[in-house]
Amino acid sequence: MDLLKERIIRDGRVYPGNILKVDSFLNHLVDVSLLCEIGKEFYRLFGCCNITKILTIEASGIGVACIAAQYFDVPVLFAKKTQTLNIGGDVYSERVESYTHKKTYDIVISKQFLKESDRVLLIDDFLALGNALRGLVNLALKAGSEIAGAGIVIEKSFQSGGQNIRDMGIRVESLARVCGMTNDTVFFED
């Protein structure tokens, strides 16, 4: 998706440890008009897949998922990162290791909101080692839902997460695939 790649080149910043900061348009300050184009692109890719629900994870996945969901006309279910007092005990949970935050946490969804009859599209802003996405995959599998695929805004394809998920037979579509970074340049596949 050229609009996205151009934006990453213009406004993304590379930090030590292979960190690509896109907090000026994607995951802190959010350019909602860009999100709309991203949502339309996900719909172009997955619009014919009979999606019944979009599954994402808090926090920065929520904006992308909600904007995209408008085009699919389906609800969004977002996995919560810790078991709060506001979620009942009847949940599916998965343990996830965060690359960015250097810690481990649980993600949970209420069982009542994801069913065998659901055909889900997984959406997230980033895919690197794939831990969060794998957590979402496992939540959907526990619910018995069918996984139509995963829509990712930015994939670091030089890390193993995307390949591992694809090796599970899941269709992963990333709108920008970053294959390498230096201090001042970001390289994309194709």
Add this chain to the structure above:
Amino acid sequence: MDLLKERIIRDGRVYPGNILKVDSFLNHLVDVSLLCEIGKEFYRLFGCCNITKILTIEASGIGVACIAAQYFDVPVLFAKKTQTLNIGGDVYSERVESYTHKKTYDIVISKQFLKESDRVLLIDDFLALGNALRGLVNLALKAGSEIAGAGIVIEKSFQSGGQNIRDMGIRVESLARVCGMTNDTVFFED
């Protein structure tokens, strides 16, 4: 907003401790078509206020804010709940006590994304004791931004938060104002 009140009556559930669960349509499973109507209503209320940015807080504020931002054609800035490795040191921060989660946390925004020239609309899904909203107010004040007002989806008007914020001279518009709850009924103002 009648559509919202009807939905709260139909799908909201009251739990001990004055907890109103709306996780089947607002803050876990998200009815995005309802969010669109909520966004339009915020635009009807604040559309003439020359908003330059919507400020919200992760996690469940993000969906509401992003959908609403489409109608205002402005970006969303969401305050992060803990200082992560992905946010630089140059931040405004506020300490917030969570009524729901029974804990205290810091919310932060990068200084570069909120300026004196901004005129912000604060958006959140819930207003009860007002701690999160007061945190957002203080972040905006620290940045020197003008606060056009706050758009809240559900206010528990029998708790003090809304009144306290209004007493600061801030316009607070809540789309559903809950003035009381019993085990099986929710009462609204007007």
